[in-house]
Amino acid sequence: MSGRAEVTEKPVRADAPGRGRALARIAAGRRRWIVAAALLAVACSLPFQLVPFRVFQFTMVLVYAVALLGLNLLVGHAGQISLGHGAFFAVGAYGTAIMLDRWDVPHVLTLPAAAATAFALGLALGLPAMRLRGLYLALVTLAIAIFLVPLLKRFESVTGGSMGLTLGKPAPPAWTGLAEDQWLYFLALAVAVAAFLLARGLLHSRVGRALHAVRDNEAAAEVMGVRLSFYKTLAFAWSAMFAGAAGSVYTWVIGFVSPDSFAVTLSITLLAGIVVGGLGSFSGPLLGGLFVMFVPGISQDVNDAAPGVIFGLLIITVMYVAPTGLAGLAGRVARSTKKILRKE
Amino acid sequence: MVGFLQQVVEGLGAGAIYASLALALVLIYQFTGIVNFAQGELAMFSAYIAWQFTAAGLPFWPALVLTLAVSFAGGMLIERVVIRPVEGAPELTVVIVTVGLFIFVNAAAGWIWSFLIKDFPNPFPGGALEAGGLSVGYSTLGVMAVVAVVMGLLYLLFQRTKVGLGMRAVAANPTSARLVGIRVGWTLALGWGLAATVGAVSGVLVAPLLFLEPNMMGGVLIYAFAAATLGGFDSPGGAVVGGLVVGVAETLAGAYVDVIGSDLKVGVPLIIILCILLLRPQGLFGRAAVERA
């Protein structure tokens, strides 16, 4: 291992589960489920309340949230930086597009296939990449993201080259009575919920505990018998799989893929999204998705001439105001309100 | 054969450009232990400042001196204002801040100077040196000469000055450095200032070759990263050698390896980064760091 910058590399943990006090925890757990159910209810009612344009926006928030969920697994829980997650997103998107374009695979079936492809690719790339740490991994993943664009163009007969591929969108079954945008939203919501549950399951399993051990102290984890490279590679592959699944839904929703849609900007935006959203927390990916979706539009409202200026400034500002991300900020606000309420 | 040698010369020319930015990356890594993703954009911004001075009627060389001074001050200011608040935060936070800086500086340059190409004065004569069937542009030779000088100066700074010693101490262990009386804050600011200055040299050198517009340095960054990785992030000489090797490898691969071709040659830095990191992570000329958890 080399590089000395890694001394400080310890993403802040967003939660510290209390030890003991089992009863309190069960109560808290129950409340958490209630909140989650309420959130889901709100999410389900959204498409009936909003204009299709807003429904589309929230659909994209869910797509980004799924990708960020994967990135969160890698960055927030395993402590590895990836600047190339857009590449796995692209693999999922292109995988789905090619299946739809060449073999007319039903939409629903493209998702698991695309996710599995991304997983396998993540595993293959993770084997060498996970021997690297910190900034070096960032460099390698960045290079992968840059390399992917010309690579997609090269295999023109399959990928459609620089012209991209135009695909049909999944049509809502007649019995649902839903409009297309609503149907797409519910598909994205279903994928997002499944992804959240899966990620939760993963983190509460042996894998999750091993990852936390790796993040918090690699050497100690190794001494305790955690097989470092195995778990890190696994985390990389899982996170690639989530990104691939998100890419698949992206293709359903947009109905068009082209290599230049998956340039490095996407990877950087995703990383910014998860860091701003909040690393290592469950609401981080969702908040990050909201950030990625809405902030560029807001930037243009603030400054019509150069939206990039505001977007860059906002990223820096959020890092000052909320180094633990928006999720951390939300937690802080909640705690201080509670304190104030208690005093009264 | 002449064709092949000419390709090598071409690669060395490209490599000199990568090396110039890699030097700035190495410098800031030495001082602060971080990789600055905004380094290329800062170099581009400095080139615009130089352009602004020459457009105002200043001759090239005084404009260059002024630009270097402004860049130095600007670099220190960025450290004080932008980086200081996240000092000691996880590495990831600092990476994100430099990414934010990247987006900001790029957009700001476009806002101020528009995205149209500026005609940037070339300090070197336009022709080419012809010898034995090969031709080397004078501007390419000029870039190489300046890169060599900057490399020498950096070497002296790192190895022969008190400042260099202090900054190595800070990068190695900020807490211990503070305890022995080194002003850590100023050393970090100095690092940013110097890196911005070296970056400014790079920006001004490459602007006449790549043509100045806000996205000028975007494509150079990944090659500069490959150069710094290859040479070792703590070795200025390594960065230059790394830059030249990357330039030649990329050019030859593009010209002679059909599978790669000119469209896939951006894969070359990826392969170089990956191989070096797996086989010799400290780079060709870097020192291996001993890890203590």
Next chain:
Amino acid sequence: MRRSAIGCTAVTAVLLLATAACGGREETGGGATTAAGQCQGQQTTGITDTSIKLGGIYPLSGPASAYGDIPKGIKAYFDYVNAEKNGIGGRKVEFVVRDDGYQPPKAVEEARRLVEQEQVFALFQTLGTPSTTATWDYANQRKVPQVFVATGASKWGTDTAHPWTIGWQPNYVSEARVYAQYLKQERPEAKVAVLYQNDDFGKDLFGGFKRAIDGSGVTVVAEQSYEVSDPSVDPQMRNLAESGADVFLNITTPRFGSQALAADAKNTGWNPLHIVNNVAASITVLRPVGFENVQGIVSATYYKDPNDPQWKNDPEMVLYYEKMKQYVPEADPTVPYHTFGWAVASSFHKAMEAAKCPTREGLRDSVRALGGVQVGMLLPGVTMTTGADDGFPIESMQLMEFKGERWELFGDVIDTRKEFGPLTD
């Protein structure tokens, strides 16, 4: 803490919902109105007797931001028409510009915002082939005209499934045909080396060129592509020089265009006839290379160059300079992107005026029934013509050669439709 964070998210979501829900789903068609009388049943969303609302999508941020200058020229034209000509036929134009950063998903979002939230009458220009491809299904589903898109891909004209979308500028294939025609006449045995950008634009133009020289003595002897993420095209230029070609076709975007021109000038051992495509032929690309280095290069154009002294007293150009200064004083009128914006805005003016019904259907039909419409900013002899089997408004271009400090037009205006027949694909 995790719980509180989720709670906060929930609260935020509910608040968002509460504010956003004010719109309400059922209002989707709320703004949709239809016409009466002879245009009965046709859509009049976004248009009244005194106003017309248009939406445009451009990359104001990101790698292609250079094109973000186009809407400034459009704005100058519409501001001028609104203030001094009482709008288009009495309707004041409101032009809403949104940024997509050259990202297709962003373009879809902004197209939906413009159509559903802003309730625009039409999408007037989406920029770039990827962004336009991502949005044209939507525009056609919603039956919203997507007119004069700012991309030269040929599919806007050849496609029949999207009647609501139409291009404006000469498509890249037409441009390639002009160069092919020129070479066939002037250098029937030409050996051509080609540098092209590896994306839809480069491939379309290069592909068109190859098809146009098919069967003639003109051959392509070397081709090199580059990526927009490449730092420089110098290595590609070196490879092309080795080929010994006597014509060099330069299919690039501005910065790479400058690099290729400089590399050609620097290499004294290779002196081909240099043809540079229209996208990189602007004075702003040539000036940094040095005018002494670009003498004799050839290109083709279809609208008036604001830097060309021969248009100095041209009434349209005088008007353009005056109104740019008056309405968009911060923009530099010599930038050809602004002129492009002015030209396309005045083209829209003509098309809208010619519409039989002031409705979306009326505009759709009008842009597909242009009969030799003259636009002041286009070159003399270049007009807009469309018809049932012709989806390309402009298909004529004129060759030009760089002499001294400006482009000089030469030869006649070449109507590629007449010379090569209609474009099918």
